[in-house]
């Protein structure tokens with residue numbers, strides 16, 4: 207097997223390569239003066255099982271284009287099988303039509319990746335599991351939950367844990383984490399706006415008084431959802447609130463918002479390269495998922511079970 211990478215998250219690609227004890231494929235993914243992406247693979251990949259590691263995070267469109275062009279270059283170089291390894295799958299939130307005359311961009315991106323020549327996709331905590339079905343090629347969706355659960359046990363295992371979903375849509379994810387934490391109890395933050403123009407009211411379903419609350423979600427973007435939910439939980443008597451989030455999108459003033467929030471700590475994975483602001487605050491901690499992705503890649507290459515990673 208060979209591992210190639212675009213420029214979106216070089217530290218993660220290097221960590222995966224180190225886990226697998228395989229050097230990164232010698233390739234250059236660069237720009238022409240007008241910002242066109244140009245890819246050159248500097249070693250033979252004919253007949254190889256090649257994994258391209260690239261998160262389609264900010265700058266989303268540039269990183270997506272790098273991925274597509276890497277895949278095209280590999281296909282034209284006669285790679286036997288090409289797997290797009292997407293620790294973060296950008297556009298995943300556009301997975302349905304929120305209104306008339308709107309796109310389903312997640313499906314379009316899936317089509318682009320397939321048309322470019324990918325044979326398989328490996329993703330992590332897809333925003334919605336159904337996105338797997340947007341691809342007509344095999345797609346594995348990995349879960350960061352086991353990595354998070356181990357960290358939660360080590361850091362917060364002494365407290366009276368309560369897993370919290372920051373919205374009604376995240377209950378399945380929260381329940382899966384709770385199961386890994388010896389069936390910890392579950393609470394849900396229910397956001398309601400009774401009338402248009404009225405401010406949102408946060409109702410907590412479940413008794414969080416005195417509890418060490420662990421909020422789980424797939425994405426933190428502006429930070430609004432989590433910071434508001436953390437405040438509501440503290441107001442309801444929680445002992446502390448920590449958030450575990452798979453993908454730290456963290457746009458705009460998100461890092462500042464987290465730093466000023468009621469969150470004890472925000473824990474994200476390295477699916478997206480951390481910005482300087484993220485690295486500079488001690489309120490945000492990054493867990494690596496390189497071993498998880500590397501192990502899944504090894505199993506795909508060996509044609510052994512990936513799902514058993516989560517048993």
Ligand code: R5P
Nearest residue numbers: 424425426427428429430431
């Ligand atoms: C929404 O469905 C996602 O799971 C996240 O809750 C959302 O993307 C977070 O966005 P923000 O941080 O901007 O509130």
